[in-house]
Amino acid sequence: MKNRYLLVAIAAGCCLVLAAPLIAHHSFAAQYDRSKQATLTGPVTKVDWINPHARFFLDVKDAATGKVVHWEVELGAPAMLMRRGWNSKSLPIGNSVTVSGSLAKDGSNLINASTVTLSDGKRVFAGSSGDDPAQQ
Amino acid sequence: MKTLLNAVVLMGTVAVLSGSVLAQWTVPPTPNVPKTATGEPDLNGPVPRTADGKPDLSGIWVRGGGAGGGRGQGQRGANAAPAAPGQGQRGANVAPAASGQGQRGANAAPAAPGQGQRGANAAPAAPGQGQRGANAAPADGISVATFGNVGSGFPGGVPLQPWATELINKRKADNSKDNPDAHCLPMGFMQFHNHPEPNKIIQTPNTIVILYEANEGVRQIHLDGRQLPGPDAEPWWYGYSVGKWEGDTLVVETRGFRDGGWLDVQGTPLTDAAKVTEKFRRINYGNLEIEITIDDPKAYTKPWTVKVTQRIMLNADLIEFICEERDATHYVGAEGPK
Numbered sequence: 001m002k003n004r005y006l007l008v009a010i011a012a013g014c015c016l017v018l019a020a021p022l023i024a025h026h027s028f029a030a031q032y033d034r035s036k037q038a039t040l041t042g043p044v045t046k047v048d049w050i051n052p053h054a055r056f057f058l059d060v061k062d063a064a065t066g067k068v069v070h071w072e073v074e075l076g077a078p079a080m081l082m083r084r085g086w087n088s089k090s091l092p093i094g095n096s097v098t099v100s101g102s103l104a105k106d107g108s109n110l111i112n113a114s115t116v117t118l119s120d121g122k123r124v125f126a127g128s129s130g131d132d133p134a135q136q
Numbered sequence: 137m138k139t140l141l142n143a144v145v146l147m148g149t150v151a152v153l154s155g156s157v158l159a160q161w162t163v164p165p166t167p168n169v170p171k172t173a174t175g176e177p178d179l180n181g182p183v184p185r186t187a188d189g190k191p192d193l194s195g196i197w198v199r200g201g202g203a204g205g206g207r208g209q210g211q212r213g214a215n216a217a218p219a220a221p222g223q224g225q226r227g228a229n230v231a232p233a234a235s236g237q238g239q240r241g242a243n244a245a246p247a248a249p250g251q252g253q254r255g256a257n258a259a260p261a262a263p264g265q266g267q268r269g270a271n272a273a274p275a276d277g278i279s280v281a282t283f284g285n286v287g288s289g290f291p292g293g294v295p296l297q298p299w300a301t302e303l304i305n306k307r308k309a310d311n312s313k314d315n316p317d318a319h320c321l322p323m324g325f326m327q328f329h330n331h332p333e334p335n336k337i338i339q340t341p342n343t344i345v346i347l348y349e350a351n352e353g354v355r356q357i358h359l360d361g362r363q364l365p366g367p368d369a370e371p372w373w374y375g376y377s378v379g380k381w382e383g384d385t386l387v388v389e390t391r392g393f394r395d396g397g398w399l400d401v402q403g404t405p406l407t408d409a410a411k412v413t414e415k416f417r418r419i420n421y422g423n424l425e426i427e428i429t430i431d432d433p434k435a436y437t438k439p440w441t442v443k444v445t446q447r448i449m450l451n452a453d454l455i456e457f458i459c460e461e462r463d464a465t466h467y468v469g470a471e472g473p474k
Contacts, residue, residue, distance in 0.1 A: 030311030050460040052320070052351075079333055079349055079455035 017028055028102075032112045036103040040111065043096050049088035054078045056091055058099070071109045073099050073116075086124065095119055166195075166450040170421050177450055179422025191384050191418045196453060197446040198334040199283070222289060222437070229423045276425060281442035283330035286400045294430075295437040296410070300405050307403030315398055318460035322373040323351045324398035325406060326392075329426055329444040336454050344379065344386070351452040357388050362392045371395065371408050386416040409434035 170181030279289020397406030
């Protein structure tokens with residue numbers, strides 16, 4: 001059942017083989033749990049193109065309850081994202097995207113993106129801030 | 137009136153066009169790049185020299201690289217399959233085509249940038265000497281420092297004093313939440329050398345300036361013969377640096393650091409007693425090695441030496457990096473600077 005607002009999956013232990021390492025100025029483990037992988041789909045509501053980590057927000061409709069939940073998605077540094085083809089306009093407000101990544105350890109509605117896929121199927125690399133083993 | 141109208145239209149047009157141009161700022165090709173027989177950039181080519189015959193270190197550099205042409209010593213080992221778009225920082229000695237400064241249109245899927253130079257530097261030497269798998273002993277016996285842990289190449293770690301061991305353990309236990317960089321404060325001295333974002337060396341006869349993209353860092357290395365300041369010098373985040381050429385090696389001495397420094401993300405310390413020596417060697421056109429000796433008796437039982445390798449980025453320039461997230465609210469339990 002395709003539902004663009006559907007919370008698709010929370011697959012613990014799912015090992016995503018992903019993109020080039022970006023960097024975290026802190027330990028990724030401080031905030032995210034790599035064993036808690038999730039995929040979220042929903043419309044973009046806001047983009048913060050700021051250092052050291054860009055981020056955006058999306059509304060995700062819970063499949064079970066129908067309730068719309070606001071999620072925050074952390075990315076890498078804007079300069080690194082630009083070198084991967086992103087810019088601050090890559091995610092137009094209102095466009096639906098699908099995000100995969102690691103959930104926050106504290107259970108908040110926060111995810112560190114590993115991949116972002118646009119509604120037309122184009123996959124845009126996210127540049128996770130925690131994808132560098134040097135940080136582990 | 138018509139003139140005024142025309143002026144307004146013209147201004148509007150210029151404004152629109154300017155926005156477009158700014159959004160697609162194309163960096164011109166790096167000049168004077170040596171070429172192979174097939175016309176590819178020859179990163180193993182000769183070291184450029186200044187008018188006075190010194191090696192010219194100028195250029196855009198990023199971690200990775202080293203002897204053997206740089207392949208395989210980057211953040212990932214040699215022959216890392218370019219899995220997803222976004223390989224620009226890994227293994228590529230050339231800025232991703234149509235990337236770099238945002239020339240690529242929004243939402244365009246980056247088509248494996250970084251492929252352009254693969255093959256141009258065959259002979260990948262010693263995979264795993266870079267940011268990943270950095271524990272392999274390099275040929276010269278000097279371990280490669282990594283961004284996360286400068287001492288990762290030492291079997292028992294760097295030779296810490298007991299109090300420094302406690303400190304680093306606490307910093308690790310705290311998930312590095314007090315790393316100054318995490319609060320938009322200046323990045324640690326050696327973090328710059330290993331950061332995945334590039335730096336730009338500008339060399340003049342009397343001064344070398346290094347601009348670090350990450351956190352907009354700046355260092356000046358004075359070559360004009362001035363002496364290092366005495367022990368009463370006001371401590372600086374990056375200390376006071378003077379350099380001199382010993383053959384083709386630039387030897388840089390730095391003193392006068394602030395206390396409480398972080399050499400890496402895990403928090404390997406640097407104190408105000410530190411004497412740091414850096415030896416910069418451009419080993420060929422595309423590769424730079426920096427050997428760093430930390431002589432800090434306050435934190436360490438003996439001096440220790442590591443090295444960092446960097447590779448040239450062609451057709452690229454730095455991108456603005458103004459750190460805004462000063463409160464570091466994305467830390468669990470972290471509090472920003474007051």
